[in-house]
Amino acid sequence: EPEVTQTPSHQVTQMGQEVILRCVPISNHLYFYWYRQILGQKVEFLVSFYNNEISEKSEIFDDQFSVERPDGSNFTLKIRSTKLEDSAMYFCASSGRDGGELFFGEGSRLTVL
Amino acid sequence: GESVGLHLPTLSVQEGDNSIINCAYSNSASDYFIWYKQESGKGPQFIIDIRSNMDKRQGQRVTVLLNKTVKHLSLQIAATQPGDSAVYFCAETFQSGYSTLTFGKGTMLLVS
Numbered sequence: 001e002p003e004v005t006q007t008p009s010h011q012v013t014q015m016g017q018e019v020i021l022r023c024v025p026i027s028n029h030l031y032f033y034w035y036r037q038i039l040g041q042k043v044e045f046l047v048s049f050y051n052n053e054i055s056e057k058s059e060i061f062d063d064q065f066s067v068e069r070p071d072g073s074n075f076t077l078k079i080r081s082t083k084l085e086d087s088a089m090y091f092c093a094s095s096g097r098d099g100g101e102l103f104f105g106e107g108s109r110l111t112v113l
Numbered sequence: 114g115e116s117v118g119l120h121l122p123t124l125s126v127q128e129g130d131n132s133i134i135n136c137a138y139s140n141s142a143s144d145y146f147i148w149y150k151q152e153s154g155k156g157p158q159f160i161i162d163i164r165s166n167m168d169k170r171q172g173q174r175v176t177v178l179l180n181k182t183v184k185h186l187s188l189q190i191a192a193t194q195p196g197d198s199a200v201y202f203c204a205e206t207f208q209s210g211y212s213t214l215t216f217g218k219g220t221m222l223l224v225s
Contacts, residue, residue: 004156033213043157043202043216056213091156101147102214104156 002026004105006092012111016081021108023075023092032075033093033102034067036060043091049075082112125223132193134220136186136203143205147214148177148188151200157216160188160201190222198224 005024013019025032034046047057049067066078075094079086089109093102126132138146144165149157163170163177163186170177176189186203200221204214 042218045213
């Protein structure tokens with residue numbers, strides 16, 4: 001069964017450092033998303049991406065965040081200068097069509113010290 | 114602001130019992146609702162969805178009920194099994210745009 005894969009599964013970084021989280025969406029999907037979940041809290045939308053551009057973003061997704069699809073298979077989330085409050089589980093998701101079912105990866109846990 | 118929320122943070126049931134997980138939503142413009150299951154250390158997994166033009170939808174051992182009058186959503190799991198133990202989230206979205214989901218806080222289901 002096709003799945004969304006994410007790397008790394010866990011990353012520990014120092015405050016102020018840049019972090020790149022990587023995702024390989026399901027191969028024929030066209031819509032890509034990042035969500036995050038702070039420990040013990042609900043899953044929150046960050047950004048959606050389609051046709052090589054951001055289609056929607058939340059207020060969480062400030063100038064420290066960026067997304068990129070550098071090639072035909074990867075979808076990355078970059079945090080330019082991490083803050084303590086960026087510590088969370090980051091989930092990548094993809095869907096095959098607008099409004100279609102989202103398939104989530106298993107997440108990348110980011111710990112900022 | 115408008116949000117999706119859950120009534121019960123933790124639900125404990127015996128194996129074989131039926132489970133009911135509830136969710137209240139406040140945005141009447143939402144037209145698509147989804148239940149997700151999240152096991153420890155994993156991402157949300159789609160369980161079942163329902164569109165606002167329906168009030169009930171059944172899957173395998175699961176049923177989702179939508180009451181638009183009181184803006185209430187429920188997930189019923191029949192014959193609950195230990196493998197059903199997880200956190201369950203309801204989520205809402207709008208089909209007029211991209212699939213940006215607004216999640217509720219989650220309910221932990223414990224099956225013993």
